[in-house]
């Protein structure tokens with residue numbers, strides 16, 4: 338059996354998810370024994386044709402990137418969105434809450450209208466092309482990434498959690514952040530991170546995006562019970578949840 | 587079986603001696619709450635705890651455990667743990683829950699993973715000294731226990747009474763330095779603790795006898811309470827996961843990097859989670875929140891209850907505390923159905 342060809346591409350992001358792959362350290366040798374990396378700017382510089390698996394990091398923020406992504410899709414058998422920016426739009430979608438002109442001027446000042454600084458509303462990868470699998474998280478979880486790659490190499494669908502972070506908090510016997518009078522996004526956020534933030538004594542930022550059926554009306558309704566307002570909740574959700582599906586309900 | 591009276595100093599010396607000989611898991615502070623954990627010295631033990639975040643079931647059915655290792659040739663070997671351990675400070679309601687789990691994991695299909703750990707355990711029970719905010723064990727006949735443990739500790743004033751119930755418990759007592767013989771007055775004080783606890787552990791008051799619950803549920807399948815409460819449900823499964831009598835699990839395989847060998851693991855699951863009843867082909871037997879929310883109560887007080895002739899709720903109140911929207915209280919639901 339020849340090794341599946343794996344390519345990694347990055348769009349608008351901090352490249353932290355790719356860094357997590359590099360951070361696999363010794364395990365990266367196992368990864369390379371299983372797949373054949375053909376295009377990966379952060380780790381090598383050769384460029385070759387078709388891919389069995391294309392990992393896409395980052396979100397799409399310029400029309401020319403949409404074109405590039407479509408070309409990758411055509412050459413890839415399996416296309417995987419890697420990390421929050423790619424799978425949900427992530428923090429990059431904050432921009433979509435404002436007028437584009439205003440955003441550009443805020444970031445680039447006088448240079449805002451230079452042609453190379455052209456920008457469009459942020460899109461997640463699946464808003465442009467069909468995505469086969471999503472690896473959630475900001476950044477991704479290394480163990481989960483390794484597991485998903487093994488599944489794909491074996492030709493089996495990985496089990497990606499569609500239950501809230503609360504599950505993983507309970508398994509770790511964490512004290513619920515609501516007991517500390519904090520708004521935590523855990524009850525509506527997809528697990529898989531091992532409840533990383535609550536286990537380090539802070540609320541869940543919602544980086545993995547909503548579960549498929551988040552009970553947002555309940556999240557809204559319980560705010561009163563905890564002495565908070567709907568606006569408090571929205572402010573929390575803006576970071577990773579801007580313009581996410583259901584975000585404006 | 588013997589019964590001894592000991593003061594705090596004797597208790598500490600005894601516990602440290604036990605720790606020197608084998609693994610001891612005891613209740614300790616975790617922030618403002620309590621949890622069972624590996625005990626390294628007697629001072630860390632908090633027998634005055636109200637309730638632990640997770641029940642001691644995690645020592646018999648861990649959150650995640652390896653079941654077997656397999657390879658592509660079709661060979662496999664079961665993985666079982668063998669180390670003996672002491673579980674120190676289990677409250678009566680949790681003792682009742684463990685006894686119920688023992689039946690579940692040994693009756694129809696003997697679960698070698700659970701039962702091996704169970705046989706390796708020595709359970710030191712401890713009567714409740716401080717009632718938690720949501721406990722209702724008094725209503726469920728689980729505020730005190732007479733069986734299901736190896737040794738029972740009861741605090742009477744400045745002293746503890748330690749009564750062995752099994753040879754395993756008796757053996758622990760042989761390590762006890764300077765234990766006194768209790769007098770009739772001490773035994774009477776212990777009786778009083780049991781009587782008081784039955785009254786005190788009722789932070790929520792069930793308005794019927796627990797035996798009436800299966801009948802009550804029989805006629806309540808279409809009651810409005812299910813949907814009304816489920817509206818606020820996050821389907822987060824917290825009520826399942828913290829429950830001492832919930833034992834459902836999910837089994838997954840993962841392969842090693844060679845793609846030729848791997849292991850099968852199981853992890854806690856919960857019937858409140860959306861995909862719990864999803865099967866191959868994409869069908870879900872309980873796809874609505876209301877169905878899932880209702881199922882837990884039927885499971886607790888009808889399905890398991892009719893099979894084992896025991897209600898599968900011991901009134902620990904953990905689900906009440908763990909539910910963020912505050913809709914999981916079994917007493918509230920049952921009273922509403924009455």
Ligand code: SF4
Nearest residue numbers: 829899900902903905
């Ligand atoms: S249903 Fe709730 S109160 Fe009853 S045993 Fe389970 S966690 Fe405790």
Ligand code: SF4
Nearest residue numbers: 819820822823825909
């Ligand atoms: S803990 Fe509460 S919100 Fe979570 S699944 Fe149970 S009933 Fe629903």
